[in-house]
Amino acid sequence: MHAAALGRIALALATCLVAAVWLPLGLDALLGLRSVRSIALFSPVAGQFVFREYLTPRQEAALPAAEAGLAEHGLLHRDASGNALSRTDFENALPFQYAESLRVRGLLPVTIQGRAFDAEALRQGRLILGIRPADVAGGRPDPGLHALLDSRPDRVTLVFPEDRFRLAGRLEFVNADHNAPDPALTEAVNAALAAAGFVFPATAAYGRDTLLKPFDAGWFLTDAAGGLYQLRRVRDLPQVARVSLPPGEGVAHVQVQEAAGGAALGLMVGTSGTVYRLGGDLGLRALPCRGYDPARHWLKAVIDPFGDACIVDDAAAIAAAYRPAGGGPEIRAARAVPSGEPGPGTMVSWLLCPLRLTLTPETSDFVAPTLAVGGLWSALGAGLWAAVAGAYAWRKGGAAAVPLAAACGAAGGLGGLVMLFWTPHRPCASPLDDNPVACPAVAGAPNG
Amino acid sequence: MTRALFWKEWLKVRAAFVALAAAHVAAGVWAVVALRAAFAAEHPESVWYQAAVLGNVSFDILRHLPWAGGLALACAQHLPETRGKRLRLTLHLPVTMQRALSCSLALGLGLCGCLAAWDLAVVGLSAAARFPREIVTAQLAALAPWEAAGLAAYLGATSLLFEPTTAGRAQLLLVAAGVAAVFLLPAAPGAWGHPGALTLGLTLLAALTAVPFLAVSRQRLTGKNQ
Numbered sequence: 001m002h003a004a005a006l007g008r009i010a011l012a013l014a015t016c017l018v019a020a021v022w023l024p025l026g027l028d029a030l031l032g033l034r035s036v037r038s039i040a041l042f043s044p045v046a047g048q049f050v051f052r053e054y055l056t057p058r059q060e061a062a063l064p065a066a067e068a069g070l071a072e073h074g075l076l077h078r079d080a081s082g083n084a085l086s087r088t089d090f091e092n093a094l095p096f097q098y099a100e101s102l103r104v105r106g107l108l109p110v111t112i113q114g115r116a117f118d119a120e121a122l123r124q125g126r127l128i129l130g131i132r133p134a135d136v137a138g139g140r141p142d143p144g145l146h147a148l149l150d151s152r153p154d155r156v157t158l159v160f161p162e163d164r165f166r167l168a169g170r171l172e173f174v175n176a177d178h179n180a181p182d183p184a185l186t187e188a189v190n191a192a193l194a195a196a197g198f199v200f201p202a203t204a205a206y207g208r209d210t211l212l213k214p215f216d217a218g219w220f221l222t223d224a225a226g227g228l229y230q231l232r233r234v235r236d237l238p239q240v241a242r243v244s245l246p247p248g249e250g251v252a253h254v255q256v257q258e259a260a261g262g263a264a265l266g267l268m269v270g271t272s273g274t275v276y277r278l279g280g281d282l283g284l285r286a287l288p289c290r291g292y293d294p295a296r297h298w299l300k301a302v303i304d305p306f307g308d309a310c311i312v313d314d315a316a317a318i319a320a321a322y323r324p325a326g327g328g329p330e331i332r333a334a335r336a337v338p339s340g341e342p343g344p345g346t347m348v349s350w351l352l353c354p355l356r357l358t359l360t361p362e363t364s365d366f367v368a369p370t371l372a373v374g375g376l377w378s379a380l381g382a383g384l385w386a387a388v389a390g391a392y393a394w395r396k397g398g399a400a401a402v403p404l405a406a407a408c409g410a411a412g413g414l415g416g417l418v419m420l421f422w423t424p425h426r427p428c429a430s431p432l433d434d435n436p437v438a439c440p441a442v443a444g445a446p447n448g
Numbered sequence: 449m450t451r452a453l454f455w456k457e458w459l460k461v462r463a464a465f466v467a468l469a470a471a472h473v474a475a476g477v478w479a480v481v482a483l484r485a486a487f488a489a490e491h492p493e494s495v496w497y498q499a500a501v502l503g504n505v506s507f508d509i510l511r512h513l514p515w516a517g518g519l520a521l522a523c524a525q526h527l528p529e530t531r532g533k534r535l536r537l538t539l540h541l542p543v544t545m546q547r548a549l550s551c552s553l554a555l556g557l558g559l560c561g562c563l564a565a566w567d568l569a570v571v572g573l574s575a576a577a578r579f580p581r582e583i584v585t586a587q588l589a590a591l592a593p594w595e596a597a598g599l600a601a602y603l604g605a606t607s608l609l610f611e612p613t614t615a616g617r618a619q620l621l622l623v624a625a626g627v628a629a630v631f632l633l634p635a636a637p638g639a640w641g642h643p644g645a646l647t648l649g650l651t652l653l654a655a656l657t658a659v660p661f662l663a664v665s666r667q668r669l670t671g672k673n674q
Binding site: 179 | 494496500501549578582583615618619622623629630638642647651666
């Protein structure tokens with residue numbers, strides 16, 4: 001194959017890739033397409049889930065008159081039955097999340113299921129923990145170096161230590177002042193881990209590498225035997241505690257999230273798929289998260305004195321479950337995300353760009369090119385643009401020019417049509433064969 | 449003959465390359481000074497945190513220099529050929545057009561590669577003196593796609609300069625800019641470590657490398673510059 005023919009295929013490939021990356025983003029902006037996730041929270045007042053949803057302008061315009069007045073800039077609140085709520089009713093139904101709103105409305109103290117709560121009690125009773133798909137291992141670049149903060153009980157603020165550790169079978173601490181390993185600290189920490197029963201090598205470290213938290217829960221390390229250990233540093237001395245896992249359970253992910261008050265240290269996802277609340281005492285309590293896929297779903301655990309709620313959602317749907325603290329049946333609810341439903345704009349977008357190559361998907365912090373197609377509308381678009389490009393190429397360059405042009409039209413959609421500039425005129429027989437002898441040297445003719 | 453072709457190309461670009469090399473040396477010095485200033489202003493552990501967790505780098509100046517340099521080098525190398533209609537002289541040489549163009553691209557890409565190697569060496573060595581290997585690797589991984597944008601800009605500008613038609617130039621401009629924008633996408637250091645990202649980046653660069661051969665071929669077929 002001639003280099004020019006190879007160049008034509010290469011240009012078609014580059015054009016289709018670039019079109020699939022950038023054209024859908026332009027169409028999203030042009031057509032006002034955006035998908036906004038819904039919010040679901042359990043109301044201990046109403047005894048049901050309430051939702052906040054974003055409606056596209058078209059969906060908002062189609063609301064019945066009774067609901068149209070309750071929508072604010074596309075945001076509409078609903079209860080589990082789908083009835084629209086005003087923002088005030090929504091906030092009043094969620095005293096733990098909107099304690100300040102209730103206070104300014106003079107509704108405090110509020111009585112919930114026979115118990116009175118003032119502003120401080122509401123604030124202390126609220127706990128929200130969450131995991132994004134990008135938080136889970138493999139979803140983001142691993143910095144490889146972690147700071148083991150000193151959790152001195154006599155100091156309010158947290159400060160970074162002069163060292164960070166890496167996992168190299170054992171833990172290895174590197175001093176920032178000298179950019180060199182710190183053998184004494186390394187030995188002390190590894191000895192403390194071994195004394196607690198830690199089986200080297202360490203396989204993963206989970207923690208929250210920031211000072212912007214109320215206290216430091218340390219790092220949770222998994223060992224070669226599948227055990228989970230908490231490593232903390234108190235007055236520069238290592239402290240290790242083993243987390244007691246349920247029988248047969250392994251660690252898939254630990255999301256450390258120090259909650260004010262120290263009641264919870266985060267969430268643990270087990271290899272069985274069960275999600276646990278990791279308590280301040282290192283106790284695990286299973287949460288009602290069923291159908292949770294860490295690679296795809298956002299997970300939110302909302303815990304108050306009356307029960308545990310678990311909400312999982314993606315761009316298309318939201319599902320929620322609530323388990324009362326005092327026992328009783330679980331309450332479940334699920335709704336589709338309105339802005340995730342395909343509308344005319346989405347269909348036009350797929351018709352014009354049958355393929356969409358997303359470089360930075362929501363589920364990853366990596367540049368992770370992800371190809372998506374839009375079902376029937378993509379197929380229609382691919383067929384349409386392939387036919388247009390193929391027909392033009394056949395007319396200008398003969399049958400031999402059709403396959404490449406049609407492929408470019410099908411894969412690149414509207415963007416792929418720019419390859420028509422390169423369609424050869426007769427008698428250049430083949431678009432994949434550049435023989436200058438066969439072509440007339442007509443100045444200005446877009447030949448080749 | 450090959451040596452002569454390389455020599456011809458070098459004569460065209462040497463002034464631009466010396467200017468670009470000076471700019472890269474200055475940018476390298478800037479990056480080193482910025483790194484020293486960061487360590488002078490804050491405790492080392494804070495700088496480590498910013499580099500390892502927040503993804504801060506001291507060589508932001510190198511985000512736009514490679515692609516601008518790629519454009520400049522392509523213009524210096526190929527504008528004289530296309531504006532002066534000297535391409536036809538190459539056709540009289542006892543080598544194929546493909547070989548002549550390969551030599552031209554090899555020299556241009558080689559010089560871009562030299563500048564990229566300098567940038568990577570300065571960033572890598574200056575970081576290695578202050579940071580552990582994990583952060584050095586992340587910083588090099590942050591710089592690599594910016595250097596790839598330089599190669600894309602060089603190849604795109606080369607194709608554009610050889611392309612004889614306005615419509616074709618418009619397409620090549622869009623494609624080259626689109627590819628460079630992919631490499632310049634704001635992303636955390638190490639975010640290009642995904643296998644899919646590496647595959648996409650290498651595919652785009654490989655595709656752009658083949659396009660100048662098509663553009664030159666079209667020049668010959670349309671009778672322009674001959």
